[in-house]
Amino acid sequence: MLTSKSFLFLLGLTGTLPLAAQQRADYPIQAVPFTKVKLTDNFWQPRLQTNTSVTIPASFQRCEATNRVKNFEMAAAHSGKFATTYPFDDTDIYKTLEGASYSLSLEPDKKLEAYLDELIAKVGAAQEPDGYLYTARTIDPAHPHAWAGKERWEKERELSHELYNSGHLYEAAVAYYQATGKKNLLNIALKNADLVCATFGPxxxxxxxxxxIVEMGLVKLYRATGKPEYLSTAKFFIEQRGHYKGYDAKSTDVWRSGQYWQDDKPVVAQTEAVGHAVRAEYLYSAMADVAALTGDKALLAAVDTIWNNMVAKKMYVTGGTGAVGGGERFGDNYELPNATAYNETCASVADIYWNQRMFQLHGDAKYADIMEKVLYNGLISGVGLDGKSFFYSNAMQIKNSTGFKDTEPARSGWFDCSCCPTNLARLFPSLPGYVYGQKGRDIYVNLFVSGSTDLAVQNKAVRLTQQNNYPWQGDLKFTVNQAATSDFNLLVRIPGWARNEAMPSNLYTFATPSAEKVVIKVNGQPIDYQLRNGYAVLVRKWKKNDMVEVNLPMEVRTVVAHPRVLDDAGKVALQRGPVMYCAEWKDNDGRASNIIVPAGTTFTATPKPDVLNGITELSATVPVVKLDVANNSINTVRQTLTAIPYYAWANRGKGEMTVWFPQQVTDVELVTRPAKDVSQGK
Structure with a gap:
């Protein structure tokens, strides 16, 4: 029998396993469940509240307005015509259900819960008697979606997304049961999973x-039920990669070789992050899950190797991944163009899942460093400050010259393929679950987010409270509160950027080293501390109200890229704390692509509480290139550069933006603008 206690494993993070699954191999480090972390943070808490009050309701409204809900109603009636574009549109409902469930776990809402029950009833009515659930076929089996094939699963490898739909269903079902104790969605998911396990396998x-993603979803159900078929089927799907005979192994084309699907070779033989970035990072997350739960060392070695490749050769300075728009995929090593950067928002979501799992496997701060980079930059750039406008791709540069290929210059409320908005809706409320980790007497602090958490160390209750104004200030305070003296180790992550490490690789480095040191005090007294895998290890018999203070240097740093990243040659990016900055047209006399940042430029950081919901702004006097049309000449003049956090761009209209700045003028690009067609009134 399932119990609500069994469902504290959320997003594969941590929790209490049912008896049938206890004492088995698992992650060495368990994350503290998001339901046990209460935020009071000035940076993240408003975003979570906006997600609950704006993003999730808007997502449900758009699922209704775009006929995603109608598809389930027609499937139940076995009448009508599939009413949306893609056969995976069902997942937008599942993902929003998942996000809403997490919100219910934090803030009960009877009205929202009643709506979810109505929606779940429609999902259940659309399910076929044997558990199959896929509206793109069930509405009219004789005329299914063009991507689906004539028979079930026929095009699963290529286009149908039948198992992708199932994976998101499983994740939503676990979340809703955990939040409410109701088994209505869970029963639907288990019926479908039993069909999948009966259909696929040796x-x-x-x-x-x-x-x-079905692999991750099956692991969730395994954690919830202890049913071994769910884990074994997840492992089976992972091990099927690289065995299809229909690909051309010698082809350099990512589709013909199978690389687009990470299917060109068995996963244990893969060494690079390749193909569609979202699919890849979901796969790598599942590989970590299965490696942890089965002790598969070959799988673990492969996922370690792939992670090293991505972080050393295939990630943007903002944490974005998936450089190439064609196929939404990773490019070659060091292929990180700015003008055409893709950086799908979903890839950032998947990257958070993957790096959390890598931390739980290895206990190394470098994985939390990447999580932090993604969270504060490449992920939250994907949603506007209004909570209801989104980027599908996240540009590194927007330039208004004719002939320059822009990516999305402005956010949209919805997309035909709206995987990104709904993915954000489910990630945000689970964010408290990424703050802490625990392994016996070791308590890890990964993210600096004001709030408190309740833990148990050797059966003694411990409350740990954070107070800070991160990411704008580096003064961190941690207060230990418990009834009796507790003997445990507090491991506080010292971010790579505070240790002169811009990236846990040589892909990005700081232009000049800093002499600033991280200072730690306990009860007001400076202490010496040892670093272990990027964590300051504080070993102590903790007493009530013991206070730890950590001072992180918040200098403005210039970042340079590896020489093989050709688009960034001779350029610098700006970083302060974990936040990457950009210049936007709004603050810089209508331009951003004409700004030069010479070596040695000094920046001033100024709090701007009334700008873009509160930011710290960077400014400096720098040369900019100006065009003198009257005299048919160009020259440089001194001007104030104003830089804002990258995540905040495109909230004030369309215009130029750039993350990377040339350090000197090396060339001039001449662009011929086409004459206006007066006859056509253009």
């Missing part, structure tokens, strides 16, 4: 799922 049907 001696049965074999396929490498075209869009991974």
């Amino acid at each position: 001696g049965k049907r074999a396929v490498a799922p075209g869009h991974e």
